[in-house]
Amino acid sequence: MEVDFNMVQRTKQFFEEIGDLSHFAARFFKQAVNSPFEFKELLRQCYQVGNRSLLLVVTTGFIIGLVLTLQTRPTLIEFGAVSWMPNMVGISIVREVGPVITALICSGKIASGFGAELGSMKVTEQIDAMEVSGTNPFKYLVVTRILAATLMLPLLVIFGDLIALYGSSLVEFFKGNVSFRLYFNKVFEALSFGDLIPATIKSFFFGFVIGLTGCYKGYKTGRGTAGVGIAANTAVVMASLLLFVVDFIAVFVSDIFYEL
Amino acid sequence: MKIEDKTVPIREAPTSEEIVIKIKDLRKCFGDNEVLKGFNMVLRKGENLVVMGKSGSGKSVMIKCLVGLMAPDSGIIEVLGKNIDQLDQMELDELRSDIGFLFQGSALYDSMTVRENLEFPMRRHRKKFEGITDTLPLVKEALENVGLAHTMDLMPSELSGGMKRRVALARAIILKPKLILYDEPTSGLDPITSKEIIELMRNIQHKYGTSALIITHDVDCARVISERMILLVDGINYAEGTFTELIGSQDPKVNAFFKK
Ligand SMILES: Nc1ncnc2c1ncn2[C@@H]1O[C@H](COP(=O)(O)OP(=O)(O)OP(=O)(O)O)[C@@H](O)[C@H]1O
Ligand SMILES: [Mg+2]
Numbered sequence A: 001m002e003v004d005f006n007m008v009q010r011t012k013q014f015f016e017e018i019g020d021l022s023h024f025a026a027r028f029f030k031q032a033v034n035s036p037f038e039f040k041e042l043l044r045q046c047y048q049v050g051n052r053s054l055l056l057v058v059t060t061g062f063i064i065g066l067v068l069t070l071q072t073r074p075t076l077i078e079f080g081a082v083s084w085m086p087n088m089v090g091i092s093i094v095r096e097v098g099p100v101i102t103a104l105i106c107s108g109k110i111a112s113g114f115g116a117e118l119g120s121m122k123v124t125e126q127i128d129a130m131e132v133s134g135t136n137p138f139k140y141l142v143v144t145r146i147l148a149a150t151l152m153l154p155l156l157v158i159f160g161d162l163i164a165l166y167g168s169s170l171v172e173f174f175k176g177n178v179s180f181r182l183y184f185n186k187v188f189e190a191l192s193f194g195d196l197i198p199a200t201i202k203s204f205f206f207g208f209v210i211g212l213t214g215c216y217k218g219y220k221t222g223r224g225t226a227g228v229g230i231a232a233n234t235a236v237v238m239a240s241l242l243l244f245v246v247d248f249i250a251v252f253v254s255d256i257f258y259e260l
Numbered sequence B: 001m002k003i004e005d006k007t008v009p010i011r012e013a014p015t016s017e018e019i020v021i022k023i024k025d026l027r028k029c030f031g032d033n034e035v036l037k038g039f040n041m042v043l044r045k046g047e048n049l050v051v052m053g054k055s056g057s058g059k060s061v062m063i064k065c066l067v068g069l070m071a072p073d074s075g076i077i078e079v080l081g082k083n084i085d086q087l088d089q090m091e092l093d094e095l096r097s098d099i100g101f102l103f104q105g106s107a108l109y110d111s112m113t114v115r116e117n118l119e120f121p122m123r124r125h126r127k128k129f130e131g132i133t134d135t136l137p138l139v140k141e142a143l144e145n146v147g148l149a150h151t152m153d154l155m156p157s158e159l160s161g162g163m164k165r166r167v168a169l170a171r172a173i174i175l176k177p178k179l180i181l182y183d184e185p186t187s188g189l190d191p192i193t194s195k196e197i198i199e200l201m202r203n204i205q206h207k208y209g210t211s212a213l214i215i216t217h218d219v220d221c222a223r224v225i226s227e228r229m230i231l232l233v234d235g236i237n238y239a240e241g242t243f244t245e246l247i248g249s250q251d252p253k254v255n256a257f258f259k260k
Helices: A002-032 A039-078 A082-123 A126-132 A137-176 A180-190 A193-219 A226-259 B059-066 B089-096 B114-129 B136-145 B161-173 B191-208 B219-225 B243-247 B252-258
Strands: B019-030 B033-044 B048-053 B074-079 B099-102 B179-183 B211-216 B228-233 B236-241
Touching (some): A002 A137, A039 A137, A082 A137, A082 A180, A082 A226, A137 A180, B019 B059, B019 B211, B033 B048, B033 B059, B033 B074, B033 B211, B048 B219, B059 B211, B114 B136, B243 B252
Parallel strands (some): B033 B236, B048 B228, B099 B179
Antiparallel strands (some): B019 B033, B228 B236
């Protein structure tokens, strides 16, 4: 019986959390369109987001490109279709693997960073101090961070895609004697706007989800320093989970468009 | 001295004297935790009023209600002649530019240098600085007041606790407020540093003629700085008087504060 009770409690908590998060998102949209705009802080946050995650995105992208190509090669050879490698790898990276891997890496880095930053500002009363200084802390801290994540994620995804393709082309160069030029020609031949546009739109949403959950968890941190760790940790968990939900919806929607 | 009980209205100020803060029947609870149960207080112009209370008695809650950081459940709060409850955001911000707030834990922005910390309140309260484009002299003046002009380009993490408190004090006075609220200005500091901070508070008071509300549980601090004291016990203004009046009291609850 106790277990049952727990489940009910947890489900209730889960939906309450979703409600809170939606409320937080609504507040973001309301404040994002009202002046004054914190442009300087937005730029600083964009730089921070990019700077923090670039190296990670590059490393994972490169490895994913290598691994994907190495593992697919034997199968394609078996079917005598190894010349299709650039098409296959290109499409899977641009449409799915690139955005999802980049977003996951960034949720580990950015969402937890936002959660910890805002959380520690909250418990040390820095957010209160901002408020009494006449600066709207939600606007200054939250709106800029969510916007920065939303704007920067697509750029990071494109960057990650290119690096992954480069990794893949290296394998083809050394193992299949395919020149870089030929490889990339084939990739770009295979890709259409129908691949690029949904992937880019999806990336914006990924960025938004990462920024939103990170800030939400940080801004709601309870009293005491223990709250900061919890905020950072739950931010990553929640962001990663929501990323997959968004991904599912995105794939579902773009599939409908594809059929039309 | 005389012990106020709930039914006796607190000593009204003579009509000729200007009242800076007036709190009437302030109540605030968090869930089942009734923190303030009808707190009354008056602060007159140029006065140093100390509010003493045990840890967790709701001193910080009271002072946060004063500047609109927390909304009370009920009660009337008037600061500098304005009813906090009836102000819109703009008016509230304008009122806040006349109030300096020293937070319990200093609350310096840890991603900014000392100079940026001091400049932050000037971002929005520009009206007060009509025509001033160079903020450096103001920052310098505020830092010189607390004897830390050389720390201008340091980060808060490079400062000791006592230095942080002094920088926070400089930040609180940079807008030349009419009223300063100190939330435990000496907590967590050694006796010598505490003395220095108290000395600084007195200098500032002398130099700028501000009124001050000082929250503390440090008896030495109260002795030196208070002109009048209020004891916050069980959520109400339990007793009121000068330091000497209160220390001679026979009431056990009052006595408990002064026992070594
Ligand atoms: N945001 C909040 N949410 C829930 N409870 C709170 C909140 N802020 C304060 N409290 C509760 O209100 C009570 C008073 O807290 P407050 O911080 O005002 O104490 P204090 O008198 O300032 O004590 P200290 O001297 O330790 O600073 C405590 O029991 C605290 O748990
Ligand atoms: Mg306190």
